[in-house]
Amino acid sequence: MNKRILKNLMLTMFMLFLLPGCWDTKDINKQYLPVVMGISKGKTEKYRVVLQIPDASGRTQILDKESKSISKAIDMIRTDSEKSIELVHLRLLLIDRPVAEQGIDNIINFAVRANDISIKGLVGVIDGDFEKTMYHQISPTPEISSYDFFSQEAGWTPNQSIVRIWEAYQNQNSYSEDMAIPMLKNGDRTLFTFRGTAVMREDRMVGTLSQEETLLFNLFKGKYSGGTIEVAQNTSVLIQDAKIKHQTQWSEKGPSIQTDIVLNVVITESPEGKGNALIEKEMRERLSRQFNETAKKIQLLKSDVLGVGMIFRPQLSEDKLREWKTKWFPKLEQKINVRINVLNEIYFKENALDNENQGQMLKK
Incomplete structure (x- = not known):
């Protein structure tokens, strides 16, 4: 009996040696x-x-x-x-x-x-x-x-x-x-x-x-970090943060949505003497016009690339969901409002430098 167990054990060990761990690897x-x-x-x-x-x-x-x-x-x-x-x-x-x-x-x-x-x-x-x-x-x-x-x-x-x-x-x-x-x-x-x-x-x-119109798509998708916008000649800003809020409504005419976009930006280039208020105004007017034109263009193509249907989805019955692209999206009333906040980065740096200098003086 013991010889049989020993024989089986030796056979098992021999079989294990025939099974290397990397048998199916390729150079x-x-x-x-x-x-x-x-x-x-x-x-x-x-x-x-x-x-x-x-x-x-x-x-x-x-x-x-x-x-x-x-x-x-x-x-x-x-x-x-x-x-x-x-x-x-x-x-x-x-x-x-x-x-x-x-x-x-x-x-x-x-x-x-x-x-x-x-x-x-x-x-x-x-x-x-x-x-x-x-x-x-x-x-x-x-x-x-x-x-x-x-x-x-x-x-x-x-x-x-x-x-x-x-x-x-x-x-x-x-x-x-x-x-x-x-x-x-x-x-x-x-x-x-x-x-x-x-x-x-x-x-x-x-x-x-276009590349400028693609910016609206990325804002809706939450992909905006690092975007540079040319507001006017010799004036450019960098998007630091964006907040988007949607207000939806469904009436007898069909769905409507108002989108409020708040962009926090840093001025990267501007003519001397051009104030932040003027840059905010120019940028707000330009982007509001551009974004609404882009949204209208997308609607005429009958393609919901902005994913507005996903925003309305909790309100849609199964039948309305199936008809969203063909029946309801073409009837959509959409308005986009843009608000701009210019973050004066130079001001923050100067304040930080002043605070650091004051701290060093107090230590002395």
């Missing part, structure tokens, strides 16, 4: 790790898929195939590649404008269903020459990546919109909100030049917003 030198995927119409097939693969030197390798489906195009790239293609590091999904105008439902569904693509990846629309943008390279700079142009810790500003794959999937299936996608093209001395924002109705592009 990173045998892998391609694309960070950008571009999708456009193919010349002969439905889709053209382009993958950008950076290397340690800062240069980018381009792999390109056409097929009837995105999955098949990627498989064809894998077939012809001397290394395996792993999409786990994909950070940016770029879609050609003609494709976006026809609908991106299949593309977003593919990205969500693919097990090796992170749904935190970003989505953009190429407004220009697709091939030139995807094949565009600048001097090797290993510390710069395409992702940095959308990172709030790097090159992003509130004049650019941001949408992730999971947000695009959620919005294209939402009854009460549409999505806005950043538009870009190849730059001259940079990887990209931003062209504004693509306004989507469900999964189709129906219009655009």
